[in-house]
């Protein structure tokens with residue numbers, strides 16, 4: 001299939017004796033929204049860190065558009081079209097919300113020292129950054145110092161920065177958590193819009209309603225292993241998945 | 256102004272140039288460096304050697320001196336800047352001691368006797384002395400400030416701010432940490448090299464002890480006092496630390512103690528420095544509507 005975007009092939013990541021991700025394989029096609037779910041500590045965020053290059057896999061390979069990217073650093077993955085948010089938000093605290101997004105707009109400039117000499121705070125970059133902030137609903141906060149925002153808005157800033165990279169693959173790590181219902185609805189619409197532009201989305205979400213509602217397919221991790229994979233309705237009725245969640249007392253989310 | 260005041264001001268201008276360089280590394284890119292005096296020394300020795308043994312003039316030597324100091328910064332920064340912050344602090348102190356020892360013990364660099372006979376600077380056929388030398392230093396200081404400002408307004412500068420705040424996030428936005436830390440390091444050390452060249456031709460005689468670790472601490476005090484990461488902070492810091500001991504003469508003997516005390520007090524009570532964000536001075540003289548986060 002040539003609309004394959006990303007494939008994990010038997011990927012493992014060990015931390016000392018802990019197998020945070022253990023022999024996981026799955027793939028993602030262009031324009032697909034894939035939900036990555038599983039109980040706390042299942043290895044979801046570690047998967048994101050592997051795909052975005054924050055960690056190198058202990059074993060296995062990660063293939064993006066036919067290129068083996070295992071071991072690539074994050075800045076190369078960003079240049080190859082991977083944009084991500086962080087579950088534990090990582091704003092550039094002393095910079096304003098707008099400047100945070102402008103950092104991401106510079107992606108193409110950071111490839112060489114010469115190209116990085118041009119001015120960054122231009123009318124065009126301010127305008128573009130503001131448009132993205134408005135898209136995620138925090139345009140009115142553009143001038144605020146990013147370190148002082150409440151968590152929900154910091155998550156939206158995370159999303160804005162990832163979008164500013166104009167990625168082919170967008171990784172969203174619990175971006176919806178801590179948002180009010182109408183804010184989450186706005187972002188859901190946004191994610192669907194992003195997908196309509198042909199961008200693939202990989203989504204970690206604890207709220208089952210959101211995860212099931214948005215995803216075309218779901219991958220379930222438990223204790224680092226791939227437990228199940230399939231359409232939302234298949235996953236919902238999969239006894240192994242129900243058990244994994246019941247065991248962790250997370251069934252309340254599923255209701 | 257008498258000769259003495261002019262000399263003091265000239266020293267201050269040179270130190271301000273070097274402190275601006277340190278500010279690029281520490282303030283803009285957030286990389287700790289406690290060995291900045293080493294690069295000041297490398298610039299001074301390079302210019303001294305090129306103009307005495309090499310037969311060049313100050314002006315023909317200067318581009319080479321700046322390039323050489325920046326290149327040594329590149330070579331030393333490449334392994335060091337990959338280290339964690341605390342190791343980087345220790346490594347830069349180490350660099351300072353090693354460079355000082357090389358100047359002190361390698362005969363080529365004059366050994367314990369230092370290097371003398373450094374020619375003074377001539378411009379348009381006249382020898383620059385007194386106020387004219389001061390003006391030259393001020394022109395170079397202005398150039399350094401201009402470059403600093405340009406840097407903060409370039410994508411590379413923004414990349415450094417991002418790295419300083421959150422390295423993993425910056426990297427995930429395409430910023431190669433090592434590339435942009437090195438860029439700041441090379442720029443900062445090159446500025447130190449310029450300051451060193453001016454110093455050598457002002458003094459006409461230099462020796463290794465002029466470039467010791469205590470000077471690195473003074474430089475850091477200037478940057479922290481004035482306002483780390485601000486444009487004018489290093490200049491203000493150099494001015495205050497240069498003038499204080501002149502106004503309160505007894506302080507001269509306790510210069511080192513004063514510098515260290517100021518460093519610690521500022522970190523404890525005004526970490527952003529006199530000109531930093533949210534500082535007392537800034538709150539007193541707030542200019543409304545100006546975004547100073549990246550000045």
Ligand SMILES: Nc1ncnc2c1ncn2[C@@H]1O[C@H](COP(=O)(O)OP(=O)(O)OP(=O)(O)O)[C@@H](O)[C@H]1O
Nearest residue numbers: 015018020038039040041042043044045046047087
């Ligand atoms: N850098 C690290 N060093 C050591 N252990 C780690 C590291 N990163 C993750 N782990 C461990 O790996 C396991 C999986 O963590 P991960 O963050 O991927 O889980 P998760 O599925 O995202 O959980 P949550 O839903 O709570 O976010 C956990 O046991 C975690 O403690």
Ligand SMILES: [Mg+2]
Nearest residue numbers: 044045046087
């Ligand atoms: Mg997680």
